[in-house]
Amino acid sequence: LTVLGIESSCDDTGAALVRAGEGAPEVLAPEILANVVAGQTELHAAFGGVVPEIAARAHAERLDLVVEQALARAGLTLGDLDAIAVTAGPGLIGGVLSGVMMAKGLSAATGLPLVGVNHLAGHALTPRLTDGIEFPYLMLLVSGGHCQFLRVEGPESFTRLGGTIDDAPGEAFDKCAKLLGLPQPGGPAVEAEARQGDPKRFAFPRPLLDRPGCDLSFSGLKTALMRARDALVAEQGGLTRQDRADLCAGFQAAIADTLAEKSRRALTASPGVTAFAVAGGVAANATLRARLTEVAGDLPFVAPPLSLCTDNAAMIAWAGIERLRLGHADDLTLGARPRWPLDPSAVPLIGSGK
Numbered sequence: 001l002t003v004l005g006i007e008s009s010c011d012d013t014g015a016a017l018v019r020a021g022e023g024a025p026e027v028l029a030p031e032i033l034a035n036v037v038a039g040q041t042e043l044h045a046a047f048g049g050v051v052p053e054i055a056a057r058a059h060a061e062r063l064d065l066v067v068e069q070a071l072a073r074a075g076l077t078l079g080d081l082d083a084i085a086v087t088a089g090p091g092l093i094g095g096v097l098s099g100v101m102m103a104k105g106l107s108a109a110t111g112l113p114l115v116g117v118n119h120l121a122g123h124a125l126t127p128r129l130t131d132g133i134e135f136p137y138l139m140l141l142v143s144g145g146h147c148q149f150l151r152v153e154g155p156e157s158f159t160r161l162g163g164t165i166d167d168a169p170g171e172a173f174d175k176c177a178k179l180l181g182l183p184q185p186g187g188p189a190v191e192a193e194a195r196q197g198d199p200k201r202f203a204f205p206r207p208l209l210d211r212p213g214c215d216l217s218f219s220g221l222k223t224a225l226m227r228a229r230d231a232l233v234a235e236q237g238g239l240t241r242q243d244r245a246d247l248c249a250g251f252q253a254a255i256a257d258t259l260a261e262k263s264r265r266a267l268t269a270s271p272g273v274t275a276f277a278v279a280g281g282v283a284a285n286a287t288l289r290a291r292l293t294e295v296a297g298d299l300p301f302v303a304p305p306l307s308l309c310t311d312n313a314a315m316i317a318w319a320g321i322e323r324l325r326l327g328h329a330d331d332l333t334l335g336a337r338p339r340w341p342l343d344p345s346a347v348p349l350i351g352s353g354k
């Protein structure tokens with residue numbers, strides 16, 4: 001099977017080609033033939049966050065180009081494909097719609113099957129693409145917008161064991177950087193500062209560790225950081241380089257500690273798993289990776305390369321292949337969904353969510 005994947009749910013426009021056979025991934029070693037990502041960081045930089053309308057327009061303008069580039073890099077034409085997979089949600093609805101329209105157009109023009117993919121399933125199935133691990137496994141998804149523990153039982157079968165009740169860790173890193181005058185995205189900047197810092201100088205809270213279960217909270221951490229910063233400024237009139245490094249180190253340690261302890265609990269709550277895997281941009285953090293490797297113990301710890309941890313279309317093509325192998329596909333009635341929990345039973349239906 002050779003599948004084109006299309007991703008446009010946030011601020012990355014992606015197209016990728018992935019080839020795999022009919023059997024299990026550990027036997028087949030699926031191959032990424034091309035993986036093109038056009039980021040939009042510079043378009044949103046002036047606004048301090050992703051502007052949905054700007055993102056949607058940029059996706060609509062760039063989708064043709066990234067699909068053409070992916071095909072050219074793989075040395076393929078549309079005639080060589082077996083299906084078209086596209087992110088159908090969750091995400092910024094204008095962007096998701098742009099991708100779904102593109103995929104429908106290609107499907108209508110070529111007669112190729114259309115496969116709608118849940119973006120989070122794309123992240124959660126990536127360790128099978130990169131490392132061929134078998135179901136069931138435990139997945140910690142930690143990104144700018146998400147933080148949850150999933151027991152992955154099959155391509156369409158996920159049980160949510162817990163997750164953040166407020167901010168995602170990536171969001172927390174980004175806010176930390178903002179508060180300390182460091183560049184965005186905040187994660188890599190905070191990690192670099194933290195290398196020179198003392199994680200013990202400031203005692204940041206480890207939220208929800210006193211409560212049972214795998215839920216997490218990161219918004220209090222941001223308030224604690226702001227207080228520590230303001231106290232230093234009041235005392236000394238500003239922050240020294242060392243203050244900044246120590247604040248970053250303490251902040252990062254609090255996030256890593258919390259995620260490590262909750263991972264321990266999630267592993268206890270999911271017996272029989274074949275591996276502990278992570279995905280999402282925050283999984284790039286070396287301190288966090290070291291702590292999670294420790295927690296995994298004898299269990300294989302799988303962290304895909306960064307380019308496949310952050311938003312990309314190869315994971316969408318792969319998730320499409322996994323669905324196709326179950327005999328599942330969609331047709332031109334495929335819709336775009338702003339909200340789409342992987343485990344609907346675990347998410348209370350509040351507000352407009354369906």
Ligand code: ATP
Pocket residue numbers: 010142143144145146169170171173174185186187188191280281282283284285286309310311
């Ligand atoms: P989502 O995929 O949930 O919609 P997103 O696209 O913002 O959200 P990703 O692209 O997966 O998320 O990851 C980006 C986030 O990862 C940013 O918040 C960034 O600060 C964080 N990040 C990147 N590198 C690091 C690092 N080394 N340490 C900590 N955080 C990091």
Ligand code: FE
Pocket residue numbers: 119123143310311
């Ligand atoms: Fe994502």
